Structure formats: structure tokens, C-alpha cells
Amino acid sequence: MALENQELRKAGLKVTLPRVKIYQILEKAGEGDHFSAEDIYKLLLEHNEDVGLATVYRVLTQFEAAGLVSRHHFEGGHSVFELTQDEQHDHIVCVKCGKVREFSDPALKKRQDQIAKELGFKITDRTLYLYGECADGCKNTK
Amino acid sequence: MALENQELRKAGLKVTLPRVKIYQILEKAGEGDHFSAEDIYKLLLEHNEDVGLATVYRVLTQFEAAGLVSRHHFEGGHSVFELTQDEQHDHIVCVKCGKVREFSDPALKKRQDQIAKELGFKITDRTLYLYGECADGCKNTK
DNA sequence: ACGCTAATAAGAATTTTTTGCATTAGTAAA
DNA sequence: TTTACTAATGCAAAAAATTCTTATTAGCGT
Structure with missing residues (x-):
């Protein structure tokens, strides 16, 4: 039994075809790749998987609730998703070519924690x- | 002639009633207030101003382009706006009551700049x- | 005041996401 | 395994958020 099935079960989710396929797509994504629901839907179609767009949204929302994926709102409206990484990280986005680089910086995080503390907040997300x-x-081709 | 008119002209925008009214609403907002297009539209209706929602969106987009307002995507989809402050600042949002506090920290910014530099990016926004x-x-009443 | 042009209102159209419901497919247990 | 229960899906339709179209109106330079 494949590893993604374990992940799904661990998250308390039934192992269904749409969930497995969507998980696999996210898994195969390279660093910095972020997919919209529409992106994933189209990829599924290309692979001849008969999954509805509504299901893609539902599954992504469930994955997010389970902590399997992280949702981001980059500039320009719609949500994009990536598999949650072990290490929480931030994003730097090229406004010209759309490339996304990820980074993580302990000093940055520490300072954020301190600021939150000063303001009396208990951070849950950032x-x-x-x-x-x-x-x-930068090929300038967004 | 009121000061907001000057602001509009400085931004290269004609002084029209919708623009003035929207600017005034944003101006009257307290620290930490952030309005959605819908919010502003409703406020206009309450003040018996006959401005269409589409116009609100258009004006806010123009204001943003002119640097008069800043657009934010807090958790939960839609855009909210605030008058651009002299000092760029960050936000800390209570997930329970929705309260937004603003803060600015030079150390944080400096570190961000350094990271961007290391990654070969020239920061335009953050x-x-x-x-x-x-x-x-926290009254827990979102 | 006049006229040019940009800005507007109104609603239709788009885009993105969610929901209702009949049907299907996992899963646990016999 | 087959059975049966329940959750998950697909589809269509609705919501929600935002943008576009077009005829009309209103700034503003002259």
C-alpha cells in the first residue's frame, strides 16, 4: 500500500481515488510550485481522471483542515496550494516571471515571536x- | 478646497464624487480598520450616496495603483483596503475576534532585505x- | 459657458468557490 | 467475500468576488 494512503488515513480521511490522485499531484510538485484548484483540475483531466472541480476544492479544503496542505493567497485573487512542509517557510515571489522561492529564517521567526509577545498575541500562524x-x-514571462 | 482633493489631484486622478466619498470613508477609519469593497459600498448606501459597487472596485483599484491605498488579503478570501500609511507596516490579526493591530519593526525589515539580497531579489513589496x-x-466575537 | 474626455452607473459577464442532492464507492463487519 | 452503512463524489446550480461593457454624465481646461 502506497505511502500517500497512510498519510490520508493518518489524517482521518478515507482513501478515495480523488484524494489519492490530488495528493500525488501535490507530491510530485517541485519546490516553489504552487497549484490552484483549477490547475489541479486540469492536470487530473490530462491524466484522464474523472474528478469534478467541486471535489478538488472539497479535497483541498479537507487537506488544509488536516494540515496536509497549506493555502496561500499570492497577489491576484485565487488560492494556491502546496503540500505542507516539515519546516514552516516563507515565500519570495518574482513579480515579473512569477517564480516563487521558499526560505526559512530562524532570526526572522524569533523576532516575530517577540513582537507578538509584546502585543499580547499567541501566534497560531504566520x-x-x-x-x-x-x-x-528572469525571463519576464509571467 | 478640501485636502483629499489635493491628494486625488496629486495622484493624477480627477476629483469626482465617488472618489472623494470613498477617500473620506478610508480617512475616517481608525487604526486597524480595514474595509472590503462591499463594506465601503454599504457605507456609501447608508450615507445615501448613489455609487455603484463596480465603481467602488474601480476606484479602489485606481487608488491602489496610485499608491493611495494598500490592499490586503487576510485569511478568508476577499480583499480589504486601508489608506496607505507613511510608514510601511505589518499586521497581526486575532483569529478569534478579528481585531487587527499594526506594527512596524526595523529589525524585521532589515533581515528581510538581507534575505532578499542573498536570494538575488530586489524587493518591491512585502x-x-x-x-x-x-x-x-478578546470578546471572541468575530 | 463649452466641449472634450475621462469617469460613472447599471447590470451583465467572469472568475473563483461553495452547496444540495441523487448516486457511487470505501470500509468495517458478518 | 459479500453486505450494508455512511461518507464521498459528480453534476448542476448558486454564491461570492470582481471585472467588463456601454450609454450617459460630469470634471476641468479654455
């Missing part, structure tokens, strides 16, 4: 997006 | 949202 232009190799 | 529970005084 998102830092840096936007800019990636100097070299 | 958004940090911390989410958590505000300890005391």
Missing part, C-alpha cells in the same frame, strides 16, 4: 510574502 | 501577517 524582481535569469 | 489569539479583552 505568512510572509516578499515581492520583487529576481535579478538574473 | 506583506507579513501574523495570526493568533489576542490574550486579554
